[in-house]
Amino acid sequence: MQVYLDNNATTMVDPQVVEAMLPYFSEQYGNPNSLHKFGTSTHPALAKAMDQVYTALNASDNDDIVFTSCATESNNWVLQSVFIDLVLNGDKNHMVTTEVEHPSILATCRFLEEQGVKVTYLPVNDQGVVEAHTVRSFITDKTALVSVMWASNETGMIFPIKEIGEICKEKGVLFHSDGVQAIGKIPVDLQSLHIDFVSMSAHKFHGPKGVGALYIRDSQKLTPLLHGGEHMGGRRSGTLNVPYIVGMGKAIELATTNIEETAAKIRKKRDRLEDAIMQISDTMIVGDRENRTPNTILVSVKGVEGESMLWDLNKGDIGASTGSACASEELEANTVMLAIGADNELAHTGIRLSLSRFTTDAEIDYAISHFQNAVKRLRSISSSYAVQQPTKGGEAKDCELHHP
Numbered sequence: 413m414q415v416y417l418d419n420n421a422t423t424m425v426d427p428q429v430v431e432a433m434l435p436y437f438s439e440q441y442g443n444p445n446s447l448h449k450f451g452t453s454t455h456p457a458l459a460k461a462m463d464q465v466y467t468a469l470n471a472s473d474n475d476d477i478v479f480t481s482c483a484t485e486s487n488n489w490v491l492q493s494v495f496i497d498l499v500l501n502g503d504k505n506h507m508v509t510t511e512v513e514h515p516s517i518l519a520t521c522r523f524l525e526e527q528g529v530k531v532t533y534l535p536v537n538d539q540g541v542v543e544a545h546t547v548r549s550f551i552t553d554k555t556a557l558v559s560v561m562w563a564s565n566e567t568g569m570i571f572p573i574k575e576i577g578e579i580c581k582e583k584g585v586l587f588h589s590d591g592v593q594a595i596g597k598i599p600v601d602l603q604s605l606h607i608d609f610v611s612m613s614a615h616k617f618h619g620p621k622g623v624g625a626l627y628i629r630d631s632q633k634l635t636p637l638l639h640g641g642e643h644m645g646g647r648r649s650g651t652l653n654v655p656y657i658v659g660m661g662k663a664i665e666l667a668t669t670n671i672e673e674t675a676a677k678i679r680k681k682r683d684r685l686e687d688a689i690m691q692i693s694d695t696m697i698v699g700d701r702e703n704r705t706p707n708t709i710l711v712s713v714k715g716v717e718g719e720s721m722l723w724d725l726n727k728g729d730i731g732a733s734t735g736s737a738c739a740s741e742e743l744e745a746n747t748v749m750l751a752i753g754a755d756n757e758l759a760h761t762g763i764r765l766s767l768s769r770f771t772t773d774a775e776i777d778y779a780i781s782h783f784q785n786a787v788k789r790l791r792s793i794s795s796s797y798a799v800q801q802p803t804k805g806g807e808a809k810d811c812e813l814h815h816p
């Protein structure tokens with residue numbers, strides 16, 4: 413049996429999505445900007461995909477949704493352009509973000525710092541979440557933008573986006589949220605929130621890789637990152653990737669129709685896996701279960717290096733990760749665990765397990781059994797664990813940073 417538990421890195425494309433995309437590769441392959449019917453015949457499919465995204469997010473007709481190549485592009489676009497728009501033309505030169513954002517935010521922030529922008533990286537609490545009052549206390553009259561992720565790719569923890577949006581509105585500061593790990597996993601209603609920009613990526617909700625979007629509230633001005641043609645109303649140049657946009661529309665529709673019901677089913681399997689892992693002595697889960705996306709577990713197994721666990725799981729045909737796939741080749745400590753206050757050794761014990769609506773009960777049974785055996789095997793050869801008497805299972809607590 414093969415078990416894929418790395419759905420926060422990417423997901424399987426839903427067969428219904430593949431089916432919706434196929435005609436736009438070799439039948440209706442025209443360029444939507446062409447005036448002939450090969451081009452114009454793609455317009456209804458593009459309009460439908462756009463509608464599917466608006467409906468899924470409950471965006472208003474005044475808002476803009478611009479398709480991009482991925483969330484990395486959407487994140488870069490917002491951060492770089494807000495400072496092109498506001499710093500070059502005004503006197504604001506400060507942004508607020510968190511220590512636990514995805515590398516596509518953190519690396520862009522470092523780039524902006526090299527251009528003279530001042531960036532405040534907010535600390536997180538013991539759940540790995542930034543608190544709204546912390547955001548408030550770091551906004552100054554020089555702050556142009558606050559960028560806080562909606563849900564963590566590493567822990568699944570959901571951030572207080574509604575409260576942060578209200579603070580930004582009150583302070584007259586733009587608010588961007590990286591919604592990649594929230595959209596398609598938890599209900600999102602953009603009309604009930606005050607968020608100026610939201611980034612998303614189709615391959616996180618069973619759509620294709622290489623297509624994402626940026627939501628722009630009230631269609632406000634944002635200098636394009638890519639200049640060229642008049643594609644997407646001049647907001648993002650480059651020939652529209654029709655099959656992928658069609659796929660993204662279908663995928664978001666499938667992911668958000670009956671989302672609460674689907675989430676409950678995923679949560680039940682996730683909780684069963686989590687309960688079984690917590691029966692193993694000296695394990696800890698990062699983040700309170702109720703405030704997490706329904707599919708994610710970040711677990712620390714004392715005395716077992718995350719990378720060793722990963723390879724053991726891989727030998728058993730289980731795909732997991734130690735954290736963000738973008739950092740996983742570097743054998744780095746888990747950034748969220750470090751931000752919560754774990755020491756370097758402990759932060760190397762993190763394993764991220766992320767389910768999807770395609771994960772089956774049989775796969776969870778297999779993963780539980782393999783995980784338990786892997787811990788036994790690896791602890792028996794671990795110099796930091798070998799001599800210790802294991803404590804009774806089931807006593808692991810959410811979010812404690814010191815193993816018993």
Ligand code: C6P
Binds near residue numbers: 482485516565
């Ligand atoms: N996170 C992970 O393993 P792209 O691939 O560019 O569409 O998405 C980037 C991205 C942005 N924000 C968040 C919160 C993300 O989780 C990701 C992708 C994967 O965690 C791959 S690094």
